Amino acid sequence: MTDGNGTVALAFSGGLDTTVCVSLLKEEYGYDEVIGVTVDVGQPDYEFEEAEETAEALGVEQYVVDAKEEFADLCLKAVKANADYQGYPLGTALARPVIAKAILSVAEEEGCDGIAHGCTGKGNDQLRFEAIWRDSDLEVIAPVRELGLTREWENEYAREQGLPVEGGDGGRYSIDTNLWSRSIEGSELEDPAEIPSDDIYKWTENPSGKDPELVEITFEDGEPVAVDGDELGSVELVEQLNEQAGAHGIGRTDMMEDRMLGLKVRENYEHPAATVLLTAHEALEGLVLTQEERQFKAQVDQQWSQKAYEGLVDAPLTGALEAFIDDTNERVTGTVTVKMEGGHCRPVSRESEYAVYSESAASFDEEAITGGITQQDATGVAKYHGFQSRLANDILEDVKAGKPAADGGSEADHDSEE
Numbered sequence: 477m478t479d480g481n482g483t484v485a486l487a488f489s490g491g492l493d494t495t496v497c498v499s500l501l502k503e504e505y506g507y508d509e510v511i512g513v514t515v516d517v518g519q520p521d522y523e524f525e526e527a528e529e530t531a532e533a534l535g536v537e538q539y540v541v542d543a544k545e546e547f548a549d550l551c552l553k554a555v556k557a558n559a560d561y562q563g564y565p566l567g568t569a570l571a572r573p574v575i576a577k578a579i580l581s582v583a584e585e586e587g588c589d590g591i592a593h594g595c596t597g598k599g600n601d602q603l604r605f606e607a608i609w610r611d612s613d614l615e616v617i618a619p620v621r622e623l624g625l626t627r628e629w630e631n632e633y634a635r636e637q638g639l640p641v642e643g644g645d646g647g648r649y650s651i652d653t654n655l656w657s658r659s660i661e662g663s664e665l666e667d668p669a670e671i672p673s674d675d676i677y678k679w680t681e682n683p684s685g686k687d688p689e690l691v692e693i694t695f696e697d698g699e700p701v702a703v704d705g706d707e708l709g710s711v712e713l714v715e716q717l718n719e720q721a722g723a724h725g726i727g728r729t730d731m732m733e734d735r736m737l738g739l740k741v742r743e744n745y746e747h748p749a750a751t752v753l754l755t756a757h758e759a760l761e762g763l764v765l766t767q768e769e770r771q772f773k774a775q776v777d778q779q780w781s782q783k784a785y786e787g788l789v790d791a792p793l794t795g796a797l798e799a800f801i802d803d804t805n806e807r808v809t810g811t812v813t814v815k816m817e818g819g820h821c822r823p824v825s826r827e828s829e830y831a832v833y834s835e836s837a838a839s840f841d842e843e844a845i846t847g848g849i850t851q852q853d854a855t856g857v858a859k860y861h862g863f864q865s866r867l868a869n870d871i872l873e874d875v876k877a878g879k880p881a882a883d884g885g886s887e888a889d890h891d892s893e894e
């Protein structure tokens with residue numbers, strides 16, 4: 477199990493799992509040195525402060541890599557794919573490959589022999605990290621999984637070893653926060669029947685008594701670029717909308733999630749900006765894409781979301797799906813106004829120069845359609861519409877009634893026999 481003396485890079489958050497891992501990587505795996513790598517994908521400041529304090533108390537050298545912009549760009553790319561897995565906009569899933577790559581770079585630069593994470597053997601993150609790390613020559617170590625640890629054991633071990641972990645309620649839930657979403661798992665929430673207390677939410681407020689608000693999102697080639705006419709970089713755009721929409725209580729999800737290993741888990745998420753942006757983007761696609769493009773794209777989007785959930789954003793299939801997504805999204809340029817109200821949002825206005833829309837054709841007030849087509853031309857279509865279904869149902873009735881087959885069948889036309 478041990479590689480002997482050397483250095484191991486650990487994905488470090490300063491939480492219980494990774495704190496315990498620092499000690500175990502030395503005690504159980506025989507590493508001389510552990511370096512902690514914390515990757516900034518938009519966690520709140522106190523998480524970095526805690527990680528720094530814990531690293532110091534443990535005597536671990538800590539590296540902090542800023543990947544906020546890279547991550548925010550990926551989130552906006554996910555908007556083009558209307559990315560959603562069973563109702564979850566994929567915050568944790570999208571962040572993992574970004575984090576894994578950043579840690580691997582540090583590990584390689586620092587000449588490490590091993591690379592480790594504090595994930596359990598039950599979740600998705602172990603798979604997302606290792607999909608990237610196993611492309612390197614480093615020893616991949618997962619102490620929590622390999623040693624079969626539980627949170628209870630970890631707490632006990634931390635106490636015995638005098639490790640700096642927060643006691644009491646601080647570690648009650650397992651929380652993962654980044655720019656795109658905040659996930660809350662564990663404790664009493666593990667019971668799908670348990671109604672969560674409002675205290676679990678930090679980004680979304682109770683919207684009662686708040687006046688509705690309109691927000692205009694501008695898209696270029698499918699990606700949001702401005703809020704209410706103000707052009708913003710990807711990080712600022714997401715941060716601003718998290719605040720604005722969070723104040724209306726938008727973007728809470730309480731769901732059962734099917735993990736990659738087949739386990740069902742109860743998940744709670746907050747994702748205000750994601751909800752507004754995904755709602756607006758889908759509304760603009762509704763204006764500019766053809767019906768068949770929309771139908772086909774829904775399948776492409778679902779596949780893209782699946783690969784993103786798996787953490788396989790570099791898979792050849794993901795790239796091929798993106799070619800379709802990018803191609804169709806060249807026309808997803810324009811603006812959408814979204815109404816934020818009472819914990820929900822919905823599009824109330826959309827505009828684009830690429831709108832596949834003719835007001836005169838659709839209007840109740842105009843006789844002409846377009847290109848010389850008149851209303852009367854629909855008569856032939858109306859005669860044919862449903863023809864096959866009517867025929868199938870008639871035949872079924874006849875067969876049930878024991879009547880001989882109608883014309884086209886091998887037997888004589890029943891009409892002529894009557």
Ligand code: ARG
Nearest residue numbers: 568569600650651652659661
């Ligand atoms: N279940 C989600 C996923 O696999 C999020 C997990 C977040 N982790 C946490 N400790 N809250 O993508």
